[in-house]
Amino acid sequence: MQVTISDAIRYIGVDDKDIDLFESQYVVPEGVSYNSYVILDEKIAVMDTVDARGMEGWEDKLLQTLNGKKPDYLIISHLEPDHAGSIGRMVELFPEVKLVASAKAIAMLPQFFEDRLDAQEKIAVKEGEELSLGTHTLVFYMAPMVHWPEVMVTYEKSEKVLFSADGFGKFGALSLTENEDWACEARRYYFNIVGKYGMPVQTLLKKAAGLDIETICPLHGPVLKENLGYYIGLYDTWSKYEPENKGVLVAYASIHGNTAKAAKKLADMLRAEGVEKVVVSDLAREDMAEVIEDAFRYDRMVLCAASYDGGVFPCMQDFLNHLQSKAYQKRTVGILENGSWAPCAARTMKTILSTMKDVTIVEPTVTIMSTMKESDYPAMEALVNAIK
Numbered sequence: 001m002q003v004t005i006s007d008a009i010r011y012i013g014v015d016d017k018d019i020d021l022f023e024s025q026y027v028v029p030e031g032v033s034y035n036s037y038v039i040l041d042e043k044i045a046v047m048d049t050v051d052a053r054g055m056e057g058w059e060d061k062l063l064q065t066l067n068g069k070k071p072d073y074l075i076i077s078h079l080e081p082d083h084a085g086s087i088g089r090m091v092e093l094f095p096e097v098k099l100v101a102s103a104k105a106i107a108m109l110p111q112f113f114e115d116r117l118d119a120q121e122k123i124a125v126k127e128g129e130e131l132s133l134g135t136h137t138l139v140f141y142m143a144p145m146v147h148w149p150e151v152m153v154t155y156e157k158s159e160k161v162l163f164s165a166d167g168f169g170k171f172g173a174l175s176l177t178e179n180e181d182w183a184c185e186a187r188r189y190y191f192n193i194v195g196k197y198g199m200p201v202q203t204l205l206k207k208a209a210g211l212d213i214e215t216i217c218p219l220h221g222p223v224l225k226e227n228l229g230y231y232i233g234l235y236d237t238w239s240k241y242e243p244e245n246k247g248v249l250v251a252y253a254s255i256h257g258n259t260a261k262a263a264k265k266l267a268d269m270l271r272a273e274g275v276e277k278v279v280v281s282d283l284a285r286e287d288m289a290e291v292i293e294d295a296f297r298y299d300r301m302v303l304c305a306a307s308y309d310g311g312v313f314p315c316m317q318d319f320l321n322h323l324q325s326k327a328y329q330k331r332t333v334g335i336l337e338n339g340s341w342a343p344c345a346a347r348t349m350k351t352i353l354s355t356m357k358d359v360t361i362v363e364p365t366v367t368i369m370s371t372m373k374e375s376d377y378p379a380m381e382a383l384v385n386a387i388k
């Protein structure tokens with residue numbers, strides 16, 4: 001797909017429309033793009049490579065863009081294989097290319113390439129260091145733990161372009177998602193992949209605030225050129241763990257369907273009370289990454305789950321473990337459990353929730369025995385009133 005940045009800054013990324021699961025866990029029905037760029041000047045810089053899955057297409061674009069010239073620098077902002085996967089090919093094609101990266105990335109290179117890059121000239125750049133290409137000047141900013149330790153971003157001064165590594169990335173092959181709203185898949189990407197690292201993202205946003213940025217070139221998803229305040233504002237909200245919208249996610253884990261019925265009834269009661277937005281998710285069937293996204297998006301959540309082997313039905317346990325590992329915090333949570341002899345789902349859910357920062361559990365906890373009955377309504381109404 002043709003992506004235009006400028007005469008000198010060219011897109012040479014590739015779409016991966018066949019991948020089954022990104023990072024072996026995220027469904028990407030519309031694929032993903034691996035972005036790579038070339039800056040043509042007196043000196044030529046290639047900005048990251050692509051996943052080995054897209055190497056052939058990338059190589060074609062690289063050679064076509066270089067048009068017989070040789071690149072001087074390969075800027076490596078991140079060593080994950082979906083970006084570093086074609087570094088080996090790059091140095092085969094251009095043995096004289098200099099590798100430019102953070103000191104941490106250079107130290108990590110042998111983990112991925114053993115001794116194959118030993119002979120390659122490497123330049124370890126520091127915070128704020130500049131590299132002149134001619135009329136273009138690259139400035140490097142370290143972004144440790146966004147979301148790997150070796151990450152750096154690069155600002156090109158003359159055209160005011162931020163090469164943002166995985167920051168501002170989004171799922172979706174570019175050719176399949178041209179008219180797609182950015183936030184939905186960018187949010188799912190952010191909370192599932194970067195979400196744990198809110199503080200380092202905040203640190204990076206503070207550095208970015210000091211730059212005059214006209215274009216953001218991420219390593220996945222579209223190049224961003226307009227309304228940059230909108231994207232940066234969302235990243236600010238997300239990385240502070242502030243809810244983006246008012247609303248309640250009702251997430252349920254049901255074996256035979258009775259907890260599902262109670263969850264849907266609760267959702268109707270919340271809607272009847274005028275709650276801004278109510279989203280209902282079946283944890284056994286829906287994309288977990290999407291439900292995690294919604295948990296962070298809204299300010300409140302009700303968890304409804306069947307008891308299971310002295311604990312909670314596994315898909316709820318899995319959901320809570322995910323939220324815990326993504327640093328879920330600053331939210332209000334209600335609980336409904338179901339059991340047939342010794343209900344214990346609530347206790348297990350509360351134990352996990354108690355490890356999270358600033359999570360308030362509202363009372364009452366509702367317990368239903370096997371099936372929801374009219375006699376359960378008062379407790380459900382009390383929960384709705386507490387969280388509405």
Ligand SMILES: Cc1cc2nc3c(=O)[nH]c(=O)nc-3n(C[C@H](O)[C@H](O)[C@H](O)COP(=O)(O)O)c2cc1C
Nearest residue numbers: 255256257258259307308309310339340341342370
């Ligand atoms: C494998 C298995 C383990 C269960 N463990 C418990 C349990 O420890 N305590 C309990 O009260 N009920 C337990 N139950 C019963 C369910 O929690 C109960 O029937 C509940 O009403 C199911 O809700 P559902 O219709 O939403 O699936 C278990 C059920 C199964 C299938």
